[in-house]
Amino acid sequence: MSIAIALDGPAGAGKSTIARRAAKALDFIYVDTGALYRAIGLAASRRGVSPEQTDDVNKMLSEITVDLSFNEKGEQIVLLNGEDVSGLIRTPEASMMASAISAVPEVRAFLLDLQRNMAKTHNVIMDGRDIGTVVLPDAQVKIFLTASPEARAQRRYKELIEKGTDVKYEDVLNDVVTRDYNDSHRATAPLKPAEGCVMVDTTELDFEQSVEKIISVIKENINGTE
């Protein structure tokens, strides 16, 4: 039987970078489910479909395919109608669209089987918002990774400044707080810790310490279920 690790938490907690490293160390596949919502967001932007127009969203869903594959380095590739859109989904516009479209229940239902099938066929660390609560409630290990809004905003602010972007820390913090609110207050599959999850707070941890902590939580809990 394959092993599933559900990793949820708010934006900016470092889930993807930490999970990618932990997956490599444990020889698991890292599945970034946000990329699936981003691909659907991209499809909607291309077609001019608004997330509020349920009929248009449903028609779009009946006409598109979204798939995951992995390259030789084990990196995830997202395919929209067979086209590799892994790079195109990383723009700020795609983030906005993904956030809006991910609140549509039909979109969430559309992606459910794909995510569950990945976990049936591979050992996975699956990163998202509702993996432990909805997608894989029976995952052997469920982790809720978080950090204070200030710590997450500070990390994001540092990244943006290093890239040469002119931003104010207060604006970045405001964005973090707004996104947290939206993610945790939507009607369908809101962000919340799953029952039986292990809470990991990285506010006081650096990247290496966070990776170590996640790996040790996974090892302890997998051993408990074998």
Ligand code: DC
């Ligand atoms: O993790 P990310 O920022 O790439 O996710 C993009 C958007 O998709 C984000 O607004 C939250 C949403 N999302 C979700 O609703 N459920 C998931 N399992 C993963 C992402």
